[in-house]
Amino acid sequence: MSTTATVITLVAAFMAGFSGASIFFGAKFTVEPLAQYGVPRSWWNLLATAKLGGAVGLVVGLFVPPIGIAAAIGLALYFTGAVITVIRAKAYGHAIFPIIYAAPAVAALALGF
Known part of the structure; x- marks a missing residue:
């Protein structure tokens, strides 16, 4: 695996981990949109x-x-699925955020695996 692929993979892992941890810790910037999009609280964990x-x-x-x-x-x-959820909630301006989180994972898949 190239150095670029390794770095992109680690960036993707950090971003996904940060996003998951922010839900567990109840960060406002993560849980408020989930509530606005209609994601049931029982699904958050x-x-x-x-x-x-x-x-x-x-x-x-x-x-x-x-x-x-x-x-x-x-x-x-x-x-x-997150993009679809945001679009169904008619929060079109927020659709970019899950795309930003998905991009390094897709790049890691394309580059390294």
């Missing part, structure tokens, strides 16, 4: 766990590529 699992999977994928592939695909699908 599951969503945070999925993001954190994806982050761990990306890091493990540096050593075991099939796990990294699965994690990158999972994160890409997760954030695609």
Whole structure:
């Protein structure tokens, strides 16, 4: 794996991990939009766990590529669902945020795995 792919993978892992942790810690900038989009509160911990699992999977994928592939695909699908949720909530201006989080995961998939 190239240095670029490794760096992009670590950036993707950091971003997904940060996003998941911000839900667990109840950061306003993360949980308020979830409430506005109509995401049930009972789902928040599951969503945070999925993001954190994806982050761990990306890091493990540096050593075991099939796990990294699965994690990158999972994160890409997760954030695609997030874009759909934002659009369904008619918060069109916010659709860029899940795209920004998905971009490094997709790039890591394309570059390294």
